Amino acid sequence: xxxxxxxxxxxxxAYLTEIGRNYLFNQNxxxxxxxxxxxxxxxxxxxxxxxxxxxxxxxxxxxxxxxxTGKNEDCLKSTANYVQKNLLAFVFDDTPTNVEYSTDLEGxxxxxxxxxxxxxxxxxxxxxxxxxxxxxxxxxxxxxTGGAFQAR
Amino acid sequence: MATSSTNPNPQNVYNYAINFTTTNLSNGNxxxxxxxxxxxxxxYNIPLNPINIQGNAYGPCIVVPLxxxxxxxxxxxxxxxxxxxxxxxxxxxxxxxxxMNDGYYDYVNGIPDAYRSALRTWIRDDRDPTNINSTTPWTxxxxxxxxxxxxNVVSATIPFTVTFSATFGGVRIEDDIAFTGPALVTG
Numbered sequence: 588x589x590x591x592x593x594x595x596x597x598x599x600x601a602y603l604t605e606i607g608r609n610y611l612f613n614q615n616x617x618x619x620x621x622x623x624x625x626x627x628x629x630x631x632x633x634x635x636x637x638x639x640x641x642x643x644x645x646x647x648x649x650x651x652x653x654x655x656t657g658k659n660e661d662c663l664k665s666t667a668n669y670v671q672k673n674l675l676a677f678v679f680d681d682t683p684t685n686v687e688y689s690t691d692l693e694g695x696x697x698x699x700x701x702x703x704x705x706x707x708x709x710x711x712x713x714x715x716x717x718x719x720x721x722x723x724x725x726x727x728x729x730x731x732t733g734g735a736f737q738a739r
Numbered sequence: 740m741a742t743s744s745t746n747p748n749p750q751n752v753y754n755y756a757i758n759f760t761t762t763n764l765s766n767g768n769x770x771x772x773x774x775x776x777x778x779x780x781x782x783y784n785i786p787l788n789p790i791n792i793q794g795n796a797y798g799p800c801i802v803v804p805l806x807x808x809x810x811x812x813x814x815x816x817x818x819x820x821x822x823x824x825x826x827x828x829x830x831x832x833x834x835x836x837x838x839m840n841d842g843y844y845d846y847v848n849g850i851p852d853a854y855r856s857a858l859r860t861w862i863r864d865d866r867d868p869t870n871i872n873s874t875t876p877w878t879x880x881x882x883x884x885x886x887x888x889x890x891n892v893v894s895a896t897i898p899f900t901v902t903f904s905a906t907f908g909g910v911r912i913e914d915d916i917a918f919t920g921p922a923l924v925t926g
Binding site: 622623624682683684685686687688689690691692695696697698699700701702704705706707708709711712713714715 | 744753755757758759760761762763764765766767768770774811812830832834836837838839844846847848849850851852855858859862880885886887889890892895896897898899900901902903904905906
């Protein structure tokens, strides 16, 4: 699939491998793992120029799709003598969106009875002493005379 | 310059803890993620006046004054919000203390009598018991909201409450008093 400069609609066709088809039809009851997770779930995909063999000028016939190794074993459609290039793996975000938040409190309420809080005689550290701070600038101040502060 | 002290980890002082979880409803499995908590406004006779404080070594906190005193020694409630990748919130009892890193000293083993008196007044919230002859439990409830940080499904946010309760009024009957006066005269 080459670069399509413009298109209104793009269709993607997925060809399942042997194991993919096993999961789809739940053959051997192996579709869900021990945690109940569905193994037939697309969790990641790659983008690459899969239908072009840079080693030859020959093009793939329409409908031919190589598997990840370029081999044609256990694949619905495949070709050989192919090397994947510039493989980009994209992982779907598995953060759930259908969630429920909860607390470990009965009725989501924490009851604190004042009478159940023990009494203590502990002494906190001494509070910092308030300082008078340095005088900024010198001068004299005469109270109650209406005089202004005069700097030296 | 005066140095400041650091409160112990809130889980190592007298505390109440609340744990939060997220469940993936698609498969029923727990989804591990940190949580975020916010305090709702409420209608009280004595306003909450909550203060967000930083500087606590174990994460952001909200303090609520138990009185109008804001000076050193003034009593407060402290709510230690979940920090970093945690999903737990702690409630501790503290006083204003400018010598501590976050400005408040957490009581380690309980509360002193003066603090207890302030807490009871705060719980009573300017209300009077309707019947002084019967014990009356008064409660004051704070409401918080919690949601997961990674999933961040706002519509799934749930409220939870912290209710403080104290008993007021009433006359207690003593039934084990030894009578030491003169013998009763019968007949």
